[in-house]
Amino acid sequence: MIEAPANRIVLFGGDLNMRDNELIRAGNIPAGICDLWIEMGKREEYAYTWDMQLNTNLDFSANNFRPRCRFDRMYFRGATSPTVKFKPISFKLQGLEIIQSIQRFCSDHWAIQAEFEV
Template sequence: MVETPANRIVLFGGDLNMRDNELVKAGDIPAGICDLWIEMGKHQEYAYTWDMQRNTNLDFSANNFQPRCRFDRLYFRAATSPMVKFKPVAFKLEGLEIIQSIQRFCSDHWAIQAEFEV
């Protein structure tokens, strides 16, 4: 992301399976790169993309353990050119509803949805 030419927008994200403390150990987010969840206000309802307290697809009921983590992340680097207008304006999670026909969520992770102003 850092080495991409400055006149280009860069988006990188997915299921990184990385906890906050592991990110810090890896050197944290490079300067000029933003974590869109943080950039959009760190709303707690979107904090955990893997959340066994809300998502029942997996079951660790033998020990009553219900972990939650922000494994899925989306990073953004703006272009330096004033000709390129691309600004993050919203961040939320999708897939929070049970699919009625199968009584399951579509995944054990919530999907990240970000909106940008172009």
């Protein structure tokens, strides 16, 4: 992401299976790279993309522990060229509704939906 040409916008996201403490141990986010969830205000309702307190697709019936983590992340680097405009507009989670016909969520992770102004 850092090495891309200055006139390029770079996006990187997905299921990274990385917890915050693991990110810190790996050296944290490089300078110039932004975490979209943080940039959009760290809204608590979007903090956990893998949330067994809400998502019932996986069975943790052996105990009452219901883990939740921010495994899915989206990072960006805006173009450093002043002629290329790029601004994050929104960050939210999708897939939080049960599919009625099968009584399941579409995944055990929530999907990240982001909008940008270019």
